Amino acid sequence: MRTVGDMLRQWRHRRRLSQLDLALAADVSARHVSLVETGKSHPSADMILRLAGQLDVPLRERNRLLLAAGFAPRYAERPLTGDALSTAGDAIARVLRAHEPYPAVVLDRRWNIVLSNRAIDAFLVDVAPDLLRPPVNIVRLGLENRGLAPRIVNLPEVRAVLRARISRQLAIAPDAELNAIYEELLAPGFEEAGRPAESEVTVPMIFRFGDVELRLFSTTTTFGTPMDITLEEISIESYYPADAETAAYFVKFGAEVLAGE
Structure with missing residues (x-):
């Protein structure tokens, strides 16, 4: 030991x-x-x-x-939906709702989706059913051919961004399961081609659904000074339209979702 x-x-x-x-x-x-x-x-x-x-x-x-060292643990790991974290859970739910009609998800340390808002459904058409069985891993969902990979126009750039982010995460906090995902889907050896345009402030994710092309960028939100393992390990990924056409698409999609409820 x-x-x-x-x-x-x-x-x-x-x-x-x-x-x-x-x-x-x-x-x-x-x-x-x-x-x-x-x-x-x-x-x-x-x-x-x-x-x-x-x-x-x-x-x-x-x-x-x-x-x-023979001491009791100091930090609890409580479910996000439990009473102990109800205040934090309510705050997260408000963030997700407020971000509609644009997509937002809550991810755990292994990039599994813990919670999401309704706008995420816009991406899930024709995704293989087994990729949508919980826990849904957003890296696998995005990079597998049975997931969103065929719809991502700039897949090499998106893969490179994910590789850099997860490499940094593993350097800070090694995790066997996340490392296995990295080795399977992100390890060096995948053919990388193309570079983001120099005019881009951030690397966008460009999706194509039929004749529609959607351009999005994301931000990451975490809890400040958490004292609970669950809160330390989750993040909120919020996706924003990078152009007016993408914004209009999600506004229309959001109105259709609300109309169907």
């Missing part, structure tokens, strides 16, 4: 910090950091959390550090 010292050393190496760098940031001596990492000093729970905080260790992994 790995010791808490081994785990802290690995996180320090991942963050490319020396023992002295970490010691200065945490306001402890470099010798103490060395003793903790070698197992010659048994750190308190507060010291573990102080070092983990300076190393930007995710809450889920901070619990594992505490358990490795």
Whole structure:
């Protein structure tokens, strides 16, 4: 079984910090950091959390550090739809509704869709049914040929953006399941062609549905200073029209959805 010292050393190496760098940031001596990492000093729970905080260790992994040292976990992981997170859940629901008629989704750390608004249905026509069985993974949905990939005009650019984002995420917080998705759908070796236009402020996602071409860009929203694992690991992806034609398409789609209810 790995010791808490081994785990802290690995996180320090991942963050490319020396023992002295970490010691200065945490306001402890470099010798103490060395003793903790070698197992010659048994750190308190507060010291573990102080070092983990300076190393930007995710809450889920901070619990594992505490358990490795013989302490109880400090951070809960509660369902987003439960009473404990009802205030946060209500806020998320308001964000999703307010963003209509444009699409928005809530994603977990593995890019599975936790919640979405009604506008997302505009993308799901002709998608293979098994890709829509929960948990729906938005990376798989977007990049598989049975999903949205044939409809994405600039697939190489979209793939490159996803590769960069998930590479950064895995560097911050390794995850075996997300890494498997990365290796399957995003690992270097896919043919990349074309570059985004220099006039673009962001890389748009360009979809073609029949004769209709939709151009969207996205923003990501996360919770500030979360103390719950669920809240730390979710993000809201909001999609915005990049031109007037796309805006008009979703306004029309939204009116049709409301009329059908």
